Amino acid sequence: xxxxxxxxxxxxxxxxxxxxxxxxxxxxxxxxxxxxxxxxxxxxxxxxxxxxxxxxxxxxxxxxxxxxxxxxxxxxxxxxxxxxxxxxxxxxxxxxxxxxxxxxxxxxxxxxxxxxxxxxxxxxxxxxxxxxxxxxxxxxxxxxxxxxxxxxxxxxxxxxxxxxxxxxxxxxxxxxxxxxxxxxxxxxxxxxxxxxxxxxxxxxxxxxxxxxxxxxxxxxxxxxxxxxxxxxxxxxxxxxxxxxxxxxxxxxxxxxxxxxxxxxxxxxxxxxxxxxxxxxxxxxxxxxxxxxxxxxxxxxxxxxxxxxxxxxxxxxxx
Numbered sequence: 001x002x003x004x005x006x007x008x009x010x011x012x013x014x015x016x017x018x019x020x021x022x023x024x025x026x027x028x029x030x031x032x033x034x035x036x037x038x039x040x041x042x043x044x045x046x047x048x049x050x051x052x053x054x055x056x057x058x059x060x061x062x063x064x065x066x067x068x069x070x071x072x073x074x075x076x077x078x079x080x081x082x083x084x085x086x087x088x089x090x091x092x093x094x095x096x097x098x099x100x101x102x103x104x105x106x107x108x109x110x111x112x113x114x115x116x117x118x119x120x121x122x123x124x125x126x127x128x129x130x131x132x133x134x135x136x137x138x139x140x141x142x143x144x145x146x147x148x149x150x151x152x153x154x155x156x157x158x159x160x161x162x163x164x165x166x167x168x169x170x171x172x173x174x175x176x177x178x179x180x181x182x183x184x185x186x187x188x189x190x191x192x193x194x195x196x197x198x199x200x201x202x203x204x205x206x207x208x209x210x211x212x213x214x215x216x217x218x219x220x221x222x223x224x225x226x227x228x229x230x231x232x233x234x235x236x237x238x239x240x241x242x243x244x245x246x247x248x249x250x251x252x253x254x255x256x257x258x259x260x261x262x263x264x265x266x267x268x269x270x271x272x273x274x275x276x277x278x279x280x281x282x283x284x285x286x287x288x289x290x291x292x293x294x295x296x297x298x299x300x301x302x303x304x305x306x307x308x309x310x311x312x313x314x315x316x317x318x
Contacts, residue, residue, distance in 0.1 A: 067132075073131045086120070089121075090293065097117050097119055097137065103227055104152060105133070106227075107223060108223065114132070117155070118135075119142065123139065123295070127157070128158065129158040129166075130162075134162070135155060142293050148229070148283045150233040156219075156220035156221070156227070208256075217234065217263055218270045221235070235268075238260045241254075241260035
């Protein structure tokens with residue numbers, strides 16, 4: 001263990017002296033040291049400075065999270081999403097989305113995660129996931145979908161992000177990169193020691209790597225089919241994205257996801273030689289869901305009532 005601590009401190013020394021390389025970042029990842037011991041050593045041997053905080057940030061961002069820590073990370077990341085858009089408060093709609101999502105999640109390798117599905121009250125068209133079993137779909141996207149298999153495809157895509165730890169891995173990668181960048185800036189008097197919360201905001205605003213999105217598309221299709229739904233629900237949603245590139249409600253999604261046509265091409269290749277079962281395409285309850293989440297126009301925007309017709313008086317005017 002002493003050797004591992006010395007390795008970490010050597011990495012810190014190398015970074016501080018200007019030898020900032022990907023190898024230094026990788027060394028932090030590969031030592032697999034205990035965070036508490038590293039932080040204690042840093043507190044003992046390093047003076048208070050931006051360097052010290054940055055090293056601690058690197059340890060936080062690059063260590064291997066336990067399931068409990070990953071769930072806590074997911075809670076923190078969910079708070080970022082809910083800070084931007086609150087949950088849509090409709091128990092019936094929430095119960096329905098949870099029933100569909102939980103059934104799909106039960107088909108995965110991690111059915112025992114404390115899965116939670118929610119509807120974000122925003123007209124934007126998007127869906128999100130966070131580590132530990134959190135999945136969100138926007139009210140705007142729910143209103144754009146055509147059937148339950150499309151909903152299943154979207155939820156299966158986000159569930160795959162959770163199962164394959166896409167967000168957690170991206171946080172580690174980007175956290176180490178940001179810390180290195182911060183140490184470089186420290187030499188000119190400007191340290192960047194962003195907390196994990198800021199990393200989460202950056203991750204949602206810039207999106208995951210393209211390879212992660214393609215992976216979630218490919219495995220999401222198979223997961224939806226395993227749950228008994230039509231495998232073509234998600235491709236249908238991607239076709240909707242591709243056909244409305246100028247839609248203002250899709251701007252955030254287009255900014256954080258690969259081009260929908262490229263995603264369709266990749267899915268076509270992945271699905272080409274697979275004979276999928278027919279699967280469920282729709283259910284009557286889906287239309288009921290859309291009625292529940294439909295926006296009501298404010299009274300000020302409601303069409304004016306037509307003036308009532310008055311009967312003509314038979315009397316001659318005075």
